[in-house]
Amino acid sequence: MADILKISALEKSFGEKKVLTGLDMSVPEHSIFGFIGRNGSGKTTTMKAVLGLIKADAGEIFVCDEQVKFGQTRTNRNIGYLPDVPEFYPFMTPREYLTLCGESLGMKNDEIAKRSAELLEMVGLAGEDRRIKGFSRGMKQRLGIAQALLGRPRLLICDEPTSALDPVGRSEVLDILVSLKSETTVIFSTHILSDVERICNEVALLEKGRIVLGGSIDRLKELGSAEGFEIKLTQGCDADRLTERYTDARRKDELTLRIVGGEDRKREVLSFLIENRIAIQRVETLEPSLEALFMEVVKK
Numbered sequence: 001m002a003d004i005l006k007i008s009a010l011e012k013s014f015g016e017k018k019v020l021t022g023l024d025m026s027v028p029e030h031s032i033f034g035f036i037g038r039n040g041s042g043k044t045t046t047m048k049a050v051l052g053l054i055k056a057d058a059g060e061i062f063v064c065d066e067q068v069k070f071g072q073t074r075t076n077r078n079i080g081y082l083p084d085v086p087e088f089y090p091f092m093t094p095r096e097y098l099t100l101c102g103e104s105l106g107m108k109n110d111e112i113a114k115r116s117a118e119l120l121e122m123v124g125l126a127g128e129d130r131r132i133k134g135f136s137r138g139m140k141q142r143l144g145i146a147q148a149l150l151g152r153p154r155l156l157i158c159d160e161p162t163s164a165l166d167p168v169g170r171s172e173v174l175d176i177l178v179s180l181k182s183e184t185t186v187i188f189s190t191h192i193l194s195d196v197e198r199i200c201n202e203v204a205l206l207e208k209g210r211i212v213l214g215g216s217i218d219r220l221k222e223l224g225s226a227e228g229f230e231i232k233l234t235q236g237c238d239a240d241r242l243t244e245r246y247t248d249a250r251r252k253d254e255l256t257l258r259i260v261g262g263e264d265r266k267r268e269v270l271s272f273l274i275e276n277r278i279a280i281q282r283v284e285t286l287e288p289s290l291e292a293l294f295m296e297v298v299k300k
C-alpha cells in the first residue's frame, strides 16, 4: 500500500527546547492511524509542520509524494484538518457554515448543497437547524469533521478529536472516523490508548521527540504478547532481593514487580520467594495489551 504521508528526520526546537528530535513516520493510504503521545510530546507541532504552518529545523515531509514547504499551501489541497478545539461562527447554522466553507474552497453552489447534506447526514447533524452556539462539544467536533471533509481530502488530520468529550461523544466521533476508511486516510492524535485500540489499524508512539514504536496494531499486539506476570510483595519485604536475583524484573512500585516469562518461570520465582521467606500479597498473569507494550517501551 502506498504511503500518503511520509516524514523523515523531522527536527524542531522552540528556543532551547527540542520538541522533535528526528521523527520518522509513514502513514499508509486508507489506514486509521493513531498518533500517540502524552500531552506536550509534540503531536500538534508535527501536524502543524505537515500543514506547512511551522518551519521545521531539519527533515522532510511528503504528502501524496509532494514535498511540504513551509508557508505554502499547495500540499494542503489533499488535507482536511480538524484542530483540537474547532472554532465556528456561533450565529450560523451547520448548513450555513458549511456553505461558507465550501465557497471559500471555490466549490459550486449545487456541489456545496449536495456535499453538505451528505456530510451532515454522516456526522448525525442532518436536520439540525439550531445555531452552532447551542451545540455541545461533541456536536461541534462532528461538525468540524464534516467541514474538514468538504473538499474530499485524501488525508484527514484530527488533533485530539476525542480528548474533550464525554464517553458518548467520544464513541460517536470514533464511529465516524472509522466509517471514513474507504473514503480517506485518517490520522488522529491522542493520548487515549483505548481509543486507538478501538479503531486504529496503524499506530506511531511519539516519545522524547521521535517515534519509539510504530506499525500495524496486529504486529504490535504480537510483540506485546510476551507472557509475563506481576508479583506484589507484602509490606515490609525487601523487593531488592528479587531484583538482584532476577535482573530483568521491572519495578512497578516499591512492592510490585513485573517479570517476563511463562508458567515455568513463575514457578521458579515463587520457589525463590518461598525459600527466602519473602511473603507475597498476590501474583497476577499479565494480559497482552497495547498499553502494557507502550509502557514497557516508554520506560526504557
Ligand code: ADP
Pocket: 014, 019, 037, 038, 039, 040, 041, 042, 043, 044, 045, 046
Ligand atoms: P502535544 O500536541 O503533543 O500536546 P505540542 O506539539 O503542542 O504537544 O507541544 C510540544 C512542546 O512544544 C510543548 O512543550 C509546548 O509547550 C512546546 N511548544 C509548542 N508550540 C510552541 C511555541 N509556538 N513556542 C514555544 N513552545 C512551544
